[in-house]
Amino acid sequence: MKFLTLLARNRLALGGGVVMALVVLLALVTPILPLADPDVTDTARRFLPPFSEGALLGTDHLGRDLLSRLLWGTRLSLAVGFAAAISAATIGAAIGIVAGYFGGWLDNVVMRGVDMLMAFPYILLALAIVAALGPGLMNALIAVAAVNVPFFARNIRGITVGLAHREFVDAARLSGLSDTRIILSEVLPNVVPVIVIAMSTTVGWMILETAGLSFLGLGSQPPQADLGSMLGEARAALISHPHTSIVPGAMILIVVMSINLLGDGVRDALDPRLKSGALSRPRAATLVERKGPVPASEGRGLLEVQDLRTEFHVGPRTYRAVGGVSLHVEQGECLGIIGESGSGKSVTALSVMGLVASPPGVITGGAVRVEGEDMIGTPYRRLRDLRGRKVAYIFQDPLATLHPLYRVGDQLVEAIRAHRPIGRAEGRAKAIELLEAVRIPNAAKRISDYPHELSGGMRQRIGIAMALANDPDVIIADEPTTALDVTVQAQILSLLDDLRRSRGLAIVFITHDFGVVAQLCDRVAVMYAGRIVEEGPTASILETPCHPYTARLMACVPELGEGRRRLEAIPGLPPAVDKLPPGCAFADRCAKARAECRQGEIALSRAGPRAVRCLYPETPVMEAAQ
Numbered sequence: 001m002k003f004l005t006l007l008a009r010n011r012l013a014l015g016g017g018v019v020m021a022l023v024v025l026l027a028l029v030t031p032i033l034p035l036a037d038p039d040v041t042d043t044a045r046r047f048l049p050p051f052s053e054g055a056l057l058g059t060d061h062l063g064r065d066l067l068s069r070l071l072w073g074t075r076l077s078l079a080v081g082f083a084a085a086i087s088a089a090t091i092g093a094a095i096g097i098v099a100g101y102f103g104g105w106l107d108n109v110v111m112r113g114v115d116m117l118m119a120f121p122y123i124l125l126a127l128a129i130v131a132a133l134g135p136g137l138m139n140a141l142i143a144v145a146a147v148n149v150p151f152f153a154r155n156i157r158g159i160t161v162g163l164a165h166r167e168f169v170d171a172a173r174l175s176g177l178s179d180t181r182i183i184l185s186e187v188l189p190n191v192v193p194v195i196v197i198a199m200s201t202t203v204g205w206m207i208l209e210t211a212g213l214s215f216l217g218l219g220s221q222p223p224q225a226d227l228g229s230m231l232g233e234a235r236a237a238l239i240s241h242p243h244t245s246i247v248p249g250a251m252i253l254i255v256v257m258s259i260n261l262l263g264d265g266v267r268d269a270l271d272p273r274l275k276s277g278a279l280s281r282p283r284a285a286t287l288v289e290r291k292g293p294v295p296a297s298e299g300r301g302l303l304e305v306q307d308l309r310t311e312f313h314v315g316p317r318t319y320r321a322v323g324g325v326s327l328h329v330e331q332g333e334c335l336g337i338i339g340e341s342g343s344g345k346s347v348t349a350l351s352v353m354g355l356v357a358s359p360p361g362v363i364t365g366g367a368v369r370v371e372g373e374d375m376i377g378t379p380y381r382r383l384r385d386l387r388g389r390k391v392a393y394i395f396q397d398p399l400a401t402l403h404p405l406y407r408v409g410d411q412l413v414e415a416i417r418a419h420r421p422i423g424r425a426e427g428r429a430k431a432i433e434l435l436e437a438v439r440i441p442n443a444a445k446r447i448s449d450y451p452h453e454l455s456g457g458m459r460q461r462i463g464i465a466m467a468l469a470n471d472p473d474v475i476i477a478d479e480p481t482t483a484l485d486v487t488v489q490a491q492i493l494s495l496l497d498d499l500r501r502s503r504g505l506a507i508v509f510i511t512h513d514f515g516v517v518a519q520l521c522d523r524v525a526v527m528y529a530g531r532i533v534e535e536g537p538t539a540s541i542l543e544t545p546c547h548p549y550t551a552r553l554m555a556c557v558p559e560l561g562e563g564r565r566r567l568e569a570i571p572g573l574p575p576a577v578d579k580l581p582p583g584c585a586f587a588d589r590c591a592k593a594r595a596e597c598r599q600g601e602i603a604l605s606r607a608g609p610r611a612v613r614c615l616y617p618e619t620p621v622m623e624a625a626q
C-alpha cells in the first residue's frame, strides 16, 4: 500500500503507469475486439490513409488493416519483451547469487564467462545467436534474453558479495542452516528489490531490442506482425506513405517511454530510504515553518535557545521530537543535556544550525540566537558561514563522520580552508597545532594517517580537533564518549574540560550518563519526550533532584563503593512522540502521578537557578533552590 502511495506521488511514474495499464489492457482484449484479420491482404485497398472507411489507421502495402496489425503486434511485442526480461532476470540473478555467495574459483570461472559475453557488442551477439538458431520470434526472444543475462548477473553478484559476509548471514550459518536455505531465506529477499528495479528499468530496452531484431527480419516472420516487423515492412514506403511507419513507431515510443517512467518510479518507491522522505528533496538547511511569533531575545548566554519546536512530518503522522525547549549557555560554561534515548536531545542540538534533515524535519517555532542573532530562518549562506566558525559539533561516532579515503590531516586542512583562505603549508601547520592541542602524540606524523589507522579515542580527538579548527565559540558535543571505554572517556572529558577553560568555549554536552554530567557540566537540563523537565546547577540537582524522572534516572546509575544498593530501572517506556498524552508525559511511569498530572499544560516552575516541570515534585523547587 505504502509502495503504491509513494509511486502515485511521482507524477511522471503515475502517468507512465496509467498509459502502460491502458496499453496492456488493449493488448489483453485484442482477441475479443471486432477487428479485421491482421494477416488478410487486400491489394485493392493498399496504402489507405488513416480515417478511411473500415480502416481507422489506414492500411499497409498489402492492404492489411493497420489498427488490427498494431494491436496484435503490440500484444506480441509486449509478450516477447516481458518474457525476455523475466528469463534474463531469473537466469542472470541465479548466476549472480551463486557466484557471489560461494565466491572463490566458482565466482572466478562464472564471472569470467559473463565478462566474455559482455565483451561482444550486444547487437552483434544477438545477431550471432539468431543466425545460429535461425530467424523466428522465439529465437529472437532467446537472443535478447541471453544478451541481457550478464547485466543481471553482474549487478546481483555485486549485491550478493556484500550480503554474503554480513552478520545476519553469519548468524544463519551458525544456526546450522544449509547454503540453499540461507540463499533462499537470507540472501534472496534482500536481492529481490534490486532484481525488480533492474527489470523495471530494462523491460523497455528489451522490447526495443526485440523490435530491432524483427526490424532486421530476424524476429517475427511474415505474415505475423510485431512492432519491429511492421516498422521494417514500412521502411520502403517511409517517404510516400509515412503513416505506415508512424503508427508502429509511435506505439514503440509510447510503450518504451511509459515503461521507463514507471520503472524509474518503481525504483524510487522501492528504495527504503525514500519511504521516510529522506532522499525525496534533501535541503541544505532544515525547513522552517514557524507557526507563532518569534520570541524576543532575553539576552542570556552566547547561545540562547527559546521555545524551540522541531517536528518530523512523515505521511499523515507528526512526530513532535522537540516540543518547546528553552536553554542557554554562557561563555566558558558547560551545559549538560541528559535524557533517555529518543528524548529529543540530538534533534534539539541539530536544530541549532539547521542540520535536521528536511524532509521530514521541520522547525515549527522558537528562536536560536548565537550572540543575539536568530539562526532560524537565516539565509543559507549566512548559516553556512556560522556553521563550524561560531558553533561546531562533535559527533558520537567519529568513524562515521571522518571520510575513510582521506588522510586526517587533509580533512582538517579542508575544514580550516572552508572558512579561511589560507595556503596548504599554513593549513598543515595549523592542523599539526590542532592535533597537539587535543594531545595527539607525534602529531606531525599522525597527520598522514587514515581514520582506520587510529584507535577510537584518537579518532574522537581528531573529531574534537575538527570542531576546534575555526575557533568556534560554542561546541555541541553529542554523546562523544559513548563509544569509548571508561579510561579513554575520562581522558576525552578532561581534554574538553581543559579546552573550555583555556579557550573560554561554551559547551553543550549531550549524554545519558549522570556520571559524565557530574564530572564535566556546570548546569544540566533533563529532557523527557521532547521537553525540558528539570534544569539547574549540576551539584544542586545531584543533591536534591525535584522531578521524579530525574530522581529515577539517577537511581539507575550504579556507583562504585556504594555497597549493596538496588538499581531501580524505570518501568515502562517513554511515550511515542507522535502520540504524546495530555499533561505530563512521564505520568504513566510515575509513582506520584495524580489525576491533575494528566490534564492540560504543566508549566516549568522556576526558583532561582532551578526549574522543574512537575505538580508533585520530590522536593519543592523553592526548597531545592536554597
Ligand SMILES: Nc1ncnc2c1ncn2[C@@H]1O[C@H](COP(=O)(O)OP(=O)(O)OP(=O)(O)O)[C@@H](O)[C@H]1O
Binding pocket: 276, 312, 314, 319, 321, 339, 340, 341, 342, 343, 344, 345, 346, 347, 348, 360, 512, 577
Ligand atoms: N527522521 C525521523 N523521522 C521521524 N522521527 C524521527 C526522525 N529522527 C528522529 N525522530 C524522532 O525524534 C525523537 C528524538 O530523537 P533524538 O535522536 O533527538 O533522541 P535522542 O534523545 O538524541 O536519542 P539518542 O540518545 O538515542 O541519540 C525520537 O522519538 C525519534 O523517534
